[in-house]
Amino acid sequence: MTQETLLLLSAVNLLLPLLGFVAIIFNQKRLGRNAGYFGTSLLGVNLITSIIVAATKLTQFDQAGMLQMKFDWFSLGNHSVTIGLGLDNLAAVMLIVVNLISFLVHLFSLEYMRDDKRFPRFYAYLGIFTFSMIGIVIANNFLNMYIFWELVGLSSYLLIGFWYEKDSAANAGKKAFITNRIGDFGFFAGIMILFYTYGSFMFDDIFALIGDGHLPFDNGTMLTVAGILLFMGAIGKSAQFPLHVWLPDAMEGPTPVSALIHAATMVAAGVYLTARIFPMLTADALLFVAYIGAITAFIAATIAITQNDFKKVLAYSTVSQLGYMIMAIGVGSFTYGFFHLVAHAWFKACLFLGSGSVIHAMHHSMDKAHNHSMDPQDIRNMGGLRKRMPWTYYTFLFSTIAISGVPFTSGFLSKDGILAGTLAFGSLTGHWFITFAGYSAAAMTAFYMFRLLISAFHGRPKTEIAANTHENNKFITIPLVVLSVITFFGFYSLNPFDGGTGWFYNKLKAPATVVPAQYQWSFLVPYEKLNADLHSDNCMNCSPAEAKENPHSAGMENPHSEGMGEVHAEGMENPHAEGMGEVHAEGMENPHADIHAAEANHAHGVHAGSHHAMHRFEEATHEAHVPAMIISLIIAASGIFVAFTFYQFKVFNPDTIVGIIKPFYLLSYNKWYFDEIYDASIIWFTLAFSKLLAWFDLKIVDGTVNLVGWVVNGIGHIVGIFDNVVVDGLVNLSASTIGFFGIVLRKFQTGRVQAYLVMTIIGLMLLIYFVV
């Protein structure tokens, strides 16, 4: 298969869901329930083509970098705006994720949405969502990405508010849309900085120019700013702190939508974007990304512990896991971050569809019992569903095990990689908070997921309704089974304890950074470039002698260099880390070194294709792998153990614990009061500001207008008076003067001939007197 065919197939992949949308939205009445079958079969075709595309890309063209197609869209002056399609290994994997989950959700909804009066419209919206999501995935430039970015925002809005008769759903839609707008504003500003500087939207053009040393405004800080602004898009879309508040509310949408959009694909778009711009993120930008991710992972995990709504727990879990991925990319663990995206997409979609299955069953049971007052999503009303719904239970169990990071699952591989990355990052930079947040979130994840599982499925039914639930039909169970099967480790790596040896890791190596060495963590700069920089004059502030003493001195200009210096000194005690520059040069002292050297050579050999090159961080991650794995195993096990002691065996009563740590419990239960804080700060401020503006408008602006009106009116009056008195006066004066003369003169007009004669004679006599 040639590259052109491959790109053509991915274009077909993009357009088929759009076709589905157009076909369904205009024929809703005519299609009826067939809309569902039509949409599902289109997605089935799409899934098959995407698997073909991805398999071809990952086998035949795996070293080819990004296959691209570019078209000129329009010209503005000298700039022509180019758009296009691009397919690299990242996009190929993402294509399967989007299509498979979308297909399974289509299938699931055939049953779940069966009784909905807007059934065809639901499928139309799913179609336009899939279209826009694939558009993001196969964009090779920021412009395309931004367009589709907004389109997924639109479809998310439409689907959250799908049951718009409910006020809460309509409000949640608005909240999601507006919150996303804040992030998208930053994303757009970042794109504009790049377009202004480089005159292009293309990823490859921009990265190549940054690699050549062109920086926005000739300033490394501006590159950081551009990176952070672009990342703001991800903060909004991936529900990162401080814009995470919309995602839990978005659970007002139908549950399949929560699984598709708000757990597996759309919210992962932010992570995908961060992965796309990874090569251009500077050290400061990466640190920002890592901290945002770590804070999000930690906060969301603490909130998830105390929630009672089935979907809210999963929602906060999603936020927490997204924070994990973002954090992974921020610390430089690019591959594991993306791996976690994929793994998380499977098990979180499975968990959400499982919750959908439970809610659906609860609804049916409630309908039978003619009970409409109970909350079918509250886990306090469930319990004992294990016996009633075995398929749902076992798939849910597998996914819970995976998300908790138990070995032999994909979740273990990816989470372990991320934790190793944070451990390495902590030791290299001294930012231990990120490591701490990673591990504590992992412990909490294991705890709250098992709390959810035990409360909903184990023990005795807490209500009559739960006791009378029934397993759902095949439309619902098949997607669950498929999704839980692919959480098995063997799909990604044959070694269940090390994701680094699998195909996934090797096909999706982190792209080399293009940021100039003085703005990047020295441990992320490839050795070849680092060495080249040391021998050239790029290292401006250090003499060559110093540079030889300390191979990491290129990082000395970095604001974080102080911490790094110390850590480096610590690192020297570590037998693996000893003098990496020397080891690399000599290549013999360290058992790992020859492997790395070989890999580095290999990477160098295919450099043109994969853009991957060895750097210090990768080795540090390798070194941190075993301790990270041991700690994460202990932490996951203790989380699960605590959950069982609390909720299964009831050794302790959770309520007494709650009594002891009341303030923390309330903080978590009320979601850290984020909504309240935003209500009291930003929203209050916005409202106050708009009131102020309204007042300003009413008093000052209207006042000014009225004043002007009043003044003009006054002037009008004066002019009127002038007109009446002076102008009219003059006119009247002349008229009355003439009238007066008329009155006087008419006295002479007696009509008597004799009088005339007298006057003639008098006149004559006067003439004679004066003239003669």
Place this chain on the structure above:
Amino acid sequence: MAIGLTHYLVVSAILFSLGVFAIVTRKNAILVLMGLELILNSANLNFIAFAKFGGLNIEGHIAVMFIIVLAAAEVAVALAIVLNIYQNYHHIDVDEINSLKE
């Protein structure tokens, strides 16, 4: 005392004044016309006097001839007007005849 130009002119002036007086004061239209004749004749007298003493010679005589003819014609017309006035107003009082005013 020889009769000179001055005497003629004085007589003529008296005649003129009498004529004007008649025109201005008389209420009867016929009497007004008669005053008019007096003025014309005072003019005639002036012409003759200037023809004799002033060197106007024959031209003075000719002018008088013309004036006499003119006066005759004028009287004819004026009397016709007076007759018409009488037919309309049934009197010929010039004080009452002020329709020129309108």
